[in-house]
Amino acid sequence: MYPHLFKPLDLGFTTLPNRVLMGSMHTGLEEKKDDLRALAAYFAARARGGAGLMVTGGIAPNRQGWLAPFGAKMTSGGEVRKHRNVTQAVHDEGGKICMQILHAGRYGMHPFLVAPSAIKAPISPFKPWKMSGRLIRATIHDFADAAARAREAGYDGVEIMGSEGYLINQFIAPRTNHRMDEWGGSFDNRIRFPLEIMQKVREKAGKDFIVIFRVSMLDLVEEGSTWEEVEALALAIEAAGATMINTGIGWHEARVPTIATLVPRGAYAWVTKRLMGKLRIPLIATNRINTPEKAEELLREGFADMISMARPFLADPDFMVKAKTQRADEINTCIACNQACLDHIFRGRTASCLVNPRACREWELPSAELSSSVHRRPSTVGRPPSTVKKVAVVGAGPAGLSASTELAALGHEVHLFEASAEIGGQFNLAKRIPGKEEFYETLRYFRKMLDKNGVKVHLNTRVTAEMLQSQGFEKVVLATGIKPRTPRIEGIEHPKVLSYLEVLQGQKQVGAQVAIIGAGGIGFDVAAYLTHEHGEQPSVAHYQQEWGIDPTYTQRGGVARPAAEPPKRQIWLLQRSKGKVGEKLGKTTGWAHRLGLKARNVQMWNEVEYRRIDDEGLHIAIQGQEQCLPVDHVIVCAGQEPLRELQEPLEAMGIPVQLIGGAKEAGELDAKRAIAEGWEVAKGL
Ligand code: FAD
Ligand code: NAP
Numbered sequence: 222m223y224p225h226l227f228k229p230l231d232l233g234f235t236t237l238p239n240r241v242l243m244g245s246m247h248t249g250l251e252e253k254k255d256d257l258r259a260l261a262a263y264f265a266a267r268a269r270g271g272a273g274l275m276v277t278g279g280i281a282p283n284r285q286g287w288l289a290p291f292g293a294k295m296t297s298g299g300e301v302r303k304h305r306n307v308t309q310a311v312h313d314e315g316g317k318i319c320m321q322i323l324h325a326g327r328y329g330m331h332p333f334l335v336a337p338s339a340i341k342a343p344i345s346p347f348k349p350w351k352m353s354g355r356l357i358r359a360t361i362h363d364f365a366d367a368a369a370r371a372r373e374a375g376y377d378g379v380e381i382m383g384s385e386g387y388l389i390n391q392f393i394a395p396r397t398n399h400r401m402d403e404w405g406g407s408f409d410n411r412i413r414f415p416l417e418i419m420q421k422v423r424e425k426a427g428k429d430f431i432v433i434f435r436v437s438m439l440d441l442v443e444e445g446s447t448w449e450e451v452e453a454l455a456l457a458i459e460a461a462g463a464t465m466i467n468t469g470i471g472w473h474e475a476r477v478p479t480i481a482t483l484v485p486r487g488a489y490a491w492v493t494k495r496l497m498g499k500l501r502i503p504l505i506a507t508n509r510i511n512t513p514e515k516a517e518e519l520l521r522e523g524f525a526d527m528i529s530m531a532r533p534f535l536a537d538p539d540f541m542v543k544a545k546t547q548r549a550d551e552i553n554t555c556i557a558c559n560q561a562c563l564d565h566i567f568r569g570r571t572a573s574c575l576v577n578p579r580a581c582r583e584w585e586l587p588s589a590e591l592s593s594s595v596h597r598r599p600s601t602v603g604r605p606p607s608t609v610k611k612v613a614v615v616g617a618g619p620a621g622l623s624a625s626t627e628l629a630a631l632g633h634e635v636h637l638f639e640a641s642a643e644i645g646g647q648f649n650l651a652k653r654i655p656g657k658e659e660f661y662e663t664l665r666y667f668r669k670m671l672d673k674n675g676v677k678v679h680l681n682t683r684v685t686a687e688m689l690q691s692q693g694f695e696k697v698v699l700a701t702g703i704k705p706r707t708p709r710i711e712g713i714e715h716p717k718v719l720s721y722l723e724v725l726q727g728q729k730q731v732g733a734q735v736a737i738i739g740a741g742g743i744g745f746d747v748a749a750y751l752t753h754e755h756g757e758q759p760s761v762a763h764y765q766q767e768w769g770i771d772p773t774y775t776q777r778g779g780v781a782r783p784a785a786e787p788p789k790r791q792i793w794l795l796q797r798s799k800g801k802v803g804e805k806l807g808k809t810t811g812w813a814h815r816l817g818l819k820a821r822n823v824q825m826w827n828e829v830e831y832r833r834i835d836d837e838g839l840h841i842a843i844q845g846q847e848q849c850l851p852v853d854h855v856i857v858c859a860g861q862e863p864l865r866e867l868q869e870p871l872e873a874m875g876i877p878v879q880l881i882g883g884a885k886e887a888g889e890l891d892a893k894r895a896i897a898e899g900w901e902v903a904k905g906l
């Protein structure tokens with residue numbers, strides 16, 4: 222089905238079985254004090270799942286290059302020994318793996334950070350020390366030593382991280398390199414550092430060793446590289462001995478979302494394509510490619526020789542095996558939410574995945590469970606009949622879907638009851654938000670898994686305790702979700718007050734002037750919904766225009782002036798608390814949501830006291846100043862409360878009940894917790 226995807230790639234001294242690279246992702250397992258066994262199990266699962274080649278998270282070549290204090294590095298024999306656990310596990314599964322060498326430069330989150338010039342990064346609290354010529358030479362040798370040690374540890378190659386605004390990129394771009402010695406000033410001087418690294422790495426690691434160089438092909442910051450410089454650098458890197466060139470998009474400090482769910486699929490493949498035909502070595506395209514169809518299309522149409530996907534392998538380690546065996550509809554698709562991967566990493570936690578809570582916990586799991594997504598069993602097969610339980614799961618939101626598919630995969634007889642006509646719960650609202658269309662994929666995945674595992678699904682069935690009792694269930698899992706909170710505000714019954722449910726389900730027309738009470742995730746999503754046109758998938762051109770990406774590459778860094786659509790409505794997004802509006806949104810995506818709404822003129826106000834709602838509008842006070850917002854509608858997005866009315870009667874009947882998702886706790890609820898709790902139920906039964 223995917224002839225280009227599964228075409229082997231001959232690198233001369235070795236051949237890769239397919240055209241997919243599992244791109245580098247820091248998981249937090251790199252720093253675990255367990256001899257890297259958890260990391261080994263994580264990679265082994267993905268090698269078993271068919272990734273052609275994998276790259277580890279960033280490993281520093283020396284202490285100054287640490288991303289954070291005591292981060293992973295490759296500087297000693299002890300570290301070589303620990304990494305052998307990883308390479309051995311991968312090779313045992315028939316896979317191949319490269320170690321990424323990453324020097325953070327001014328992005329390091331520690332006080333000893335260094336950079337070509339002493340210019341503080343906007344995303345770091347520390348100012349870097351300017352590197353001396355001697356330190357620059359020593360650092361080049363540290364890169365080469367790290368590559369040699371990687372080889373000794375059994376790696377098939379290394380990836381040199383030259384993009385995303387890290388140290389090498391800091392030398393290349395005039396934005397961060399203000400030196401006037403042999404390492405700065407002219408283009409030739411600015412690329413001396415990456416070229417010498419590439420040459421020394423090749424010299425020390427040997428010819429038959431994969432060296433991928435990640436070139437920043439589109440910096441997305443002012444004073445970044447020009448396209449001519451990118452092309453010249455790529456040619457020079459090839460001449461210096463690289464095996465392949467991977468694409469880097471956007472510095473971490475760029476104010477352009479490059480991997481969030483609002484970025485259209487394959488939105489950056491055009492950048493790699495500009496370089497196709499100019500080099501002899503293979504080129505790798507990256508960013509927001511998450512399905513085998515998209516990867517195949519890009520390869521077929523000559524955008525790249527190979528495709529890098531990172532988060533899609535967190536979401537589903539068996540991505541490639543499923544694609545190869547005509548089971549692409551069973552792939553658990555990465556929805557690019559960042560909620561359990563990047564947001565965890567930036568908060569110092571181990572990564573996982575919203576749609577796959579097993580991710581990064583492979584070491585703890587029995588191997589049967591690890592591979593259960595490949596070897597799902599239909600209900601009751603393979604389990605002694607005496608241990609099969611008859612379980613009712615009430616509510617087919619993310620929590621109920623997760624619990625019922627997992628329980629059925631373990632061989633239990635599972636009945637899933639859903640009051641509405643479709644599965645999905647609140648995901649059926651989320652999928653309507655512009656830029657959140659990926660939620661359809663999660664529903665497609667669960668639909669397939671319900672079918673495959675033999676879950677008996679009863680739609681349009683609002684169950685009662687009596688119904689459940691009469692059918693003889695041994696256990697009931699209550700996943701009935703939430704009910705929206707109605708705040709106590711005078712006039713809350715006024716006809717101009719709408720709930721977010723009425724708005725997102727399209728039950729009510731919304732006027733031109735709108736106030737939104739509550740600026741949590743749902744308040745932001747409702748504001749996005751009301752300021753966008755509906756029914757169209759956002760196009761790449763539209764996204765580029767909105768976020769200021771210049772496809773003609775006229776300016777350095779490929780940046781242009783953002784030009785959002787004129788807003789359809791005037792919206793006020795309000796919260797009572799102090800602090801930034803939307804402060805609790807995702808760490809790595811909240812800023813983009815705020816910027817997106819700001820560009821559409823949405824007024825985001827905090828410290829609001831709600832007085833009353835009447836024919837005039839919404840009366841509020843801010844720091845004692847009274848005013849009336851003359852709005853046509855007030856939309857309530859003021860949080861939620863658990864819906865668990867079945868708990869008491871069921872318990873009174875002596876039926877064991879377990880609460881999960883919103884039914885258990887509505888505060889701080891999100892789909893990550895809901896899906897993980899569904900999985901935990903199955904483990905516990
Ligand atoms: P729900 O999804 O509420 O599902 C409960 C289900 O139970 C419903 O289908 C309901 O019909 C059914 N039910 C209730 N009572 C009965 C009964 N007696 N019998 C039968 N069925 C019954 N979360 C994120 O993590 N990331 C996001 O980006 C995100 N975006 C969102 C955007 C919007 C617009 C909304 C509304 C929510 C969003 N969420 C997001 C929140 C996420 O969808 C919820 O946290 C999640 O759906 C909660 O799952 P749940 O299974 O506990 O409950
Ligand atoms: P939420 O994030 O808890 O936000 C509720 C908002 O309502 C807050 O702004 C709160 O702020 C306000 N509020 C609370 N009680 C109020 C009251 N009595 N009167 C007036 N205002 C009140 O909840 P949500 O927006 O309903 O979202 C539900 C869950 O879905 C969240 O936990 C979220 O994680 C998840 N979600 C996530 C995303 C995402 O993109 N990651 C998107 C949508 C939803 P003040 O108290 O300051 O007024």
Ligand code: SF4
Pocket residue numbers: 532533535536554555556557558559560561562563573574575576577
């Ligand atoms: Fe993808 Fe979200 Fe999972 Fe990260 S947490 S891998 S972005 S689905």
